[in-house]
Amino acid sequence: MAWSVGRICKGFLRLGLLSKQTQLIPVTSVSVGTVRTAVTLPSFLFPKPRDFSLPNSSWGLEMMRMYEHYNRQCEVETEGGQKQEGPWQKLPSYNRLLKYATGGVYLSEMIQSKARLFTRNIRNPGAAFEYVLFVNSEEQKCVCVLQAGHLLEGPPGHVHGGAIATMIDTVTGTHATILSGPVMTANLNINYRRPIPLGSTVLLESSLEKKEGRKTFITCRVTSTDGSKLHTETSALFLSISASHLLSGL
């Protein structure tokens, strides 16, 4: 197989190293004797991956305002007028992680070729999960701005608890992957404090609590965008896994 498992791991790790200018393009590797060389394939051979976390027409004013608030902090101007990376980095969001984020073009065809990321598989913009993630490496934090669409109803007029848990798992899971490489959720402990109105925009803030061997402990708060209302509090445990654990069907 042209693809090495190590390369996929590097792909996961690369998720934490993306600047907002980074354009991921599919790559593969070829073996010449014992030397493995990375080859960038011409982009016309592959459809351009769509970043689902860019603004679209369904985004409301609050979603746009919060997006711009963090996006502005991805690039700052020095006193000399030069641009440099800011404290936050925007993470791209693809519907096929293996194919687009790790560059596993062939592998993604072999393993569950019809599979699509749960939170990115509803075609109608704004109907379900509209969200964007930013990471702050220095503070070891991740934030997600979420606009919850009408297909996520649980209690009348409010967001389903399972949809909230899905987003918490997505945000803390992505954060743990950036911090520790490939992981799986072992435990999510969620306290629902106040319901989230359907259609509203909320913030999910994920913080590293501690790392102990294979264990990464993360906390996450879901609040209103001004921080005045606490909707949900979570503590989560992620366990580092080997790539073979990930690929062997467990």
Ligand SMILES: CCCCC/C=C\C/C=C\C/C=C\C/C=C\CCCC(=O)SCCNC(=O)CCNC(=O)[C@H](O)C(C)(C)COP(=O)(O)OP(=O)(O)OC[C@H]1O[C@@H](n2cnc3c(N)ncnc32)[C@H](O)[C@@H]1OP(=O)(O)O
């Ligand atoms: C396919 C997942 C890829 C993850 C990628 C994540 C992010 C990628 C980044 C961006 C992608 C975009 C979006 C991401 C979207 C969502 C991410 C969601 C991630 C998930 O949604 S993922 C699915 C749900 N997840 C499972 O489907 C796991 C099922 N499960 C297992 O696969 C095993 O269970 C495993 C591997 C967890 C552990 O198994 P294992 O054999 O490796 O480890 P073992 O059992 O020996 O435990 C070692 C030490 O952890 C302690 N420990 C274990 N479990 C514990 C628990 N629950 N509570 C407290 N402590 C626990 C033990 O007590 C021991 O502690 P000690 O060493 O101190 O004795």
